[in-house]
Amino acid sequence: QSALTQPPSVSGSPGQSVTISCTGTNSDIGYYNRVSWYQKLPGTAPKVIIFEVSNRPSGVPDRFSGSKSGNTASLTISGLQAEDEADYYCMSFISPTTPYVFGTGTKVTVL
């Protein structure tokens, strides 16, 4: 299974909003509402920030929001902060036998 497609990088100034796309197919993202998003800082373990397309785990700021349209899921960071500079990965359920695939990853830079 191929990785989901994300832009390599996005950037924004503090206070701005940025959106990261995650594109799959009508067999994965387009079929299931089972997309999660992870924030990864260098040298640390990934942290889940969105599950099931748009749900935030407790403790995750509401600046992070998720959505989906067709075969593309999106993560939006509103009110960008310096601490949001990290790599972000989407992950989708794709089938019962080979359940998950990650996106290619997006580096968010706060200017």
Next chain:
Amino acid sequence: EVQLVESGGGLVQPGESLRLSCAASGFSFDDYWMHWVRQAPGKGLVWVSEIKTDGTKTNYADSMKGRFTISRDNAKNTVFLQINSLRAEDTGVYYCARGGLPFSLDYWGQGILVTVSS
């Protein structure tokens, strides 16, 4: 406090085998599916495998089928990943993670580095 601690990594020669362990604490281990995820140096995350709560069902990424085996010992709160016939492309940091939220991974270990090189 939920903790996942990986061990068993290191430098290995191509063709050798390795068994990674992930010791869990702070939660009821046998209530959760467990996963392994890999990150090669400078590359993205790759989902590797998962195992059901009682160990009766396992799934693998297509590229991992055949040489990778996931297992668990619920009496010892530990999940394992056996990798046979190691190749240079298996090099990376291996994370274990808990499947604690629907179709997502809510707690992760700190990762363990595996380097395959002669």
